Amino acid sequence: MTRIQLNYLSIILSITYFGTRASAQVFEKTPVLHGDSVVFPITLINGYPFISGAVNGVSGKFMFDTGYRTSISLNDNLIDLPNKKTKSTGITGSGYDFKINTNDTVREIRFTNGVIYRNLENISSGNYDFLQNYITPDCLGYIGHDFFTGYLFKLDYIHRKVTFYKSSAERNQCKDFLKGEQVLAVINFENRKLPNHPMVRLSIDGINVLGAFDTGQNGLLQLDEPSGKILKGRGSVQSSGTDSVGDTLLTIKNVIIDGKYKFTLKGVELSSLKGTQVIRRELAITEPNLMNLGYRFLSQFKTVWDYANSKIYLLEY
Template sequence: MFLPTMLRAVAISAFLTALPVSAAETASPATTPLLADKANFTLPFYLFNGHILIDGAVNGRQGKLMFDTGTEFPFFLNNHYLPLAKDLKIGEGRAASGQKMVLYKQQSPIKTIDLAGQIQLNNLTAVLHTDWSFIEQAYTPFFLGSIGHGFNRQYLFVIDYEAQTIAFHAFNQSKTQPASVIDPARVAATLEFTPTGVDGKMPEVVLRIGNKTIKASFDTGNLGSLELTEAMKNELTAGGELILTPRTYTCGQREPHVSASLNGLNYGPQALQDARNLTFKIGKTNQLGLGYHFLKNYISVWDYQNSRLTLLRP
């Protein structure tokens, strides 16, 4: 069994380092920007164990796609459920939960990808796929794959966990249109982030906890995680900013682990919600991963064009 909190796509950089340049370029999400035929659209979603699942169809076969900002590719499809040709092997690696994954690409384009009946993308080339059967076992046997950064980065998008919607606003229109989604009276914090990871997929900011700092990255595929050095753990615990709690169950499974809560987070002068229900481990760095358990407290506006993440009060 695997932890739902560890449902990461793949460390794609591990594939690219072992490939010739031509294959690396084929696998790069930056080479195939995608735009829908609508400048503005909204996708409703389901929440399952804190992850975002969207109704969809690939070449007419219906199922669900996971919306994961931490996945590099526009679409990363499931060849265990979908009849996709393994014409070109791109590389091999492992998911963060340990499963071996092999990436393939078929020569013929994907005829259609439908998202929630709202938009349809046609004749998509260079779409990568792998065997996601281990996610089928935990989530749905009709798992189509994931929607990732290669698609999302073309839009300013707004995630509302309470309403369970993601509203997309394409950047290739008047700047006033995307900007109008932000009500200044509801802004809780405006985070100017550094794009990190493949193609800048992972927004990273430096947050303060009392008189200490920690790097935090945002990712809808990560429910919440915390890695601390032993020294930082001891300092934060002594100051009351860190609370560690042993737990027996995770997302309906018996999975003993230690859960962490961080109190008193700040971005400059802006106070943020406490980060709770974080999976915790001791490591060599101090790194905070903020996902569902943190983002659900806000309506979040993701703007990769201007490297800005705005948190709105619901």
């Protein structure tokens, strides 16, 4: 599996911070957020954010992946789930097929910030050995969009944390999640077929590109042939070498997001049109040019993702 393929692992088809010695806050049946605000420490592995925890006593890390729709899905290649039942087949954006299973009951999911879920019902799982093999061997599975339904979140790679804030009319007015922050830009986004994939209009040196936000990938660029020739000729898209598995890396200059904020990206992977077919089909993307905005972009800022109001805030570090 190449690094470009890893970018698409996240496209799967089918509170209060308590401190390092937290007292337990126990919830049952459904793994969703509770409380006004919740902080989870994150660990970065090759640009992918992970949240540490344990499932039925098995310790490891969940990938925090906005590209994954389900609340929580467990890696039954790592966790013994003897009563799992096959439900359907899933596919990653890179075309990797796997079985989706369902589990009537999961005894316990425990996080390091003191949040505990017990006797969970109807929890999905799959053989996510590709995450174990290519990212981290102790991958417990995914935490996805439905885990934080009704919340906005602030993602902070430098301080290694993600903070969830319960959405409300009062919060929309006071914007306490911006207290003490320097706002660089407020980006308006749209959703198409899936609510967990914010998409935004970009331009690269005047060439239109559709941007797709996703924490579960590094970042890549796919251009049609005419756009690629123009931008390479202008020097706005340049090869900057290859990574350890031989994929071409790019430096991309003169990028403007939502007509508001100009930036440069380095180390973005080059993708072909064929390599984006799954994501194009599942997200109803017809535009000829596509950029995935993952770690290479997100690590430059603190970002606030406000799904209820279709906005992403870029905050200065």
